[in-house]
Amino acid sequence: MTLEAYAVHKSYGNVQALKNVDLTVQKGELFTLLGPSGCGKTTLLRIIAGLEQADTGSVFLNGLPITQKPANERPVNTVFQSYALFPHMTNADNVAFGLRSQKIPEGDIRTRVNKILEMMELTNFKDRYPDQLSGGQRQRVAMARALVCEPELLLLDEPMSALDAKLRTQLQIQLRRLQQQLNKTFILVTHDQDEALTVSDRIAVMKDGEVLQHGSPRQIYDRPNCRFVAQFIGTANILEAERRNDQIITHAGRLTVPSPPQWKRGALVIRPEGIVLRDQEPETNGVLATVTETFYRGNFLDITLDPAGLRMRCAPHNKLQVGDKVWVELLKDALVAIDD
């Protein structure tokens, strides 16, 4: 295990930024803290980095406590949202900073710096200054600066937020490749759920200072445990439901689920992919629905159905029009019961 945090609590005046948060990150993982702004994800990251102090709680790295250690004694490095490159130093000197501050011999520094610059494809820029680089290049310098120190853990605070959308997707993939190539533990903070799903080994979804759910991207996506998680990641169809004995009653009719929930009133979540068009009434979970909206997306067609405003996707060559009546099946295994 690389990083463990227990019972971390942090308030700023009257505002509780983190409420009793536990976290475990495994070695070699890319772990993402995902949530809207103000949920506490950056605060948690900074506490791990040593840039903030938790009010209560402890942090362990490889089993050893680092809670009381100052930032400059933790083998943890951070890539800041604004990159925080030193404007008065060349890129090479920026990268070398963390090694020089530890009084490592110059010869070693040069070798390591050149190696990482090559790996990040920055060799041509090494004698230039940060203000002469593009956003994406600056991000690479910030990462090189952190990685050259070979930390146990690399923390990234919304590293893509300053970049434009097209560049982002490309860089997300590169980031993941880099992490796997180096086999380093990364903790990433982001509000972008696409990013979280793309790069992570595991995700923790946070809101208002609490971790609502953690697990692999697939687990979070397929089996959200509450309304917020379901809606924050991907599109969710949420059906208010009532349980009568073993049957669930919703606006879309009577539905069967794999294992009946405990509650009497709650909700069911189903993703657009969990709804399928049928030529005729299916055996279970069939709904006769009316098409209310269609959105052509090039490689698929988004449709909205009545009842319950269900949203689904189908193949783009479908000739469905608004007002058509179709049979759809809500796949039993795609239905998730949540209770909030």
Added chain:
Amino acid sequence: MTNEQQNDTRIWHGELTTRSALRRRGLLQVSPGLFWILIFLTVPALALIALSFATRGGYGEIEWVFTLENFSRLAGYGMFGWSPDYLIILARSLWVAFVTTTICTALAFPLAFYIARKPKTTRYVWLTMVIIPFWTNLVIRTYAWQLVLSPDLPIAKFAAVLGLIPAGSPLYPSEFAVYLGMISAFLPFVVLPLYSSVEKLDWSLVEAAFDLYSNRRRVFMQAILPQTLPGLSVGAILTFVPAMGMFLIPDFLGGAKYMLVGNLIQQQFGKSRDWPFGAAVSLALMVLTLIGLFVFRRKGEKMEVI
């Protein structure tokens, strides 16, 4: 977890430290500068206030005997009855500072606008031309007026022809010369801040005003003046305050008979060796300056309201 306020650790810009360690470092950094100013300015300035209530001994030393004599002298109650000499000096300084500030402001506007309308490439040349006299030593700039106003040069000759002064005499020492010196000394102080406001002027508002008002004066008052008020007030303060305490210009150009507050104070700390009186006059200067600033602020606020 109980922690005393003083010793609790905290993280300051990434550094783990205690409040007391931070404060110690802060005090260490602040102390040399702070104590320098305290010892050589603030405390003596307070002593100055106290000194204004002290008595001057027979040989020019200070006797710490409380008296209001300095102030009564200032108000004119001397040994030989009442004479308004000192009050005249105070009033004169106030008036000169006020007139100087007003004329400088009036002259600064055309110049600032003129420069602002020049193309960007030549603008800094014109600004440099304003900055050069600004940075030139005041002693040089002031005695230079003695040269210009000397009897052999056209200006004095012209005044003699008009019969304003006897032929062959210079146009200084005189009140006129003092005004010339003051205005030319302080012009850049108004032009430069005013220019920075004028440069940022939103001309679209001015154009709109032209459409609204047929009277040019109203356009100026409504659209231009309010926008330039920040730079204007800086310039006015930078002129008025030093002008009130000016010593060199009246000394060179005003002669012995034309004294301003600055000359009076200099005399007390110099030849006359009457420090308590000098302190009282200094106090009066500070008070007058504050009053003048207050009046300027009121005028400025009135202009914003219009």
Added chain:
Amino acid sequence: MRSQRKPLLVPAMALGTLAFLYIPLMAVASFSVNDSRFGLTWQGFTWKWYLELFRNEQVLEAVGNTLFLGLVSTVIATVVGTALALGLNRFPWSRKTSAFFEFNLYMPVITPEIVFAGALVIAFASLRYFSSAFEPGMLNMIIGHVTFQVAFVALVVRSRLAAFNNEIEEASHDLYASSWYTLRKVILPMLTPGIVSGAMLAFTLSLDDFIISFFTAGPTSVTLPLYIYAEVHRGITPKIHALSTVGLLVTIVLVIASQKISNSFNEKERDDA
């Protein structure tokens, strides 16, 4: 831009005002090359008044004093002022303490020079009880100059400090640097443009100063402005015109040089990453 409402009045007044500013200086420069000891009729071109300057011991001494005073006071004021700015900015002082600091910081800026000079006279008179080193002379002048310079340096450096991004310092600590290392290698280098402007401002303020030097100078520590003042009272000679013209030329060089320096700083600055 929109056509002028008063087509000729503004440029005429503007240029007239500018001419007004330059008339005295031009007069001095013209007469500095006039071959006539008394009177002001033109008697031919000559460099001799300038040559006399170089042989005049008093002038050379005054120049030396002015430069020495300027350099020494600037160095002291820059170090002390920078430390002052750092200390003010980097600890959350209580409101009362902060107000006290601010008051003292602005005292040298808002006090009229003549009152400032009076205060210095009192200060040195009191200190003379303890040591005779505080007789009017170079030491007093240096102390007096530093007193106002330190406030200006601190204000300039502080405004630069306020624009600092905390994350830069945090990044430095994140990369294993101590506070001292951070100060040396990150904060001070980033502050250098501000420190240099502060120092330049302090230097010009010192060179230009008259009143404070007047009240603190001793017989052997006459600076150029004081020398010229004394000479004017003694009677104007062409030598003074020459000296003043030299002063004017030096000013022109300094103005242009400082514009070039601040231009190069502005170019080097982009927003922090």
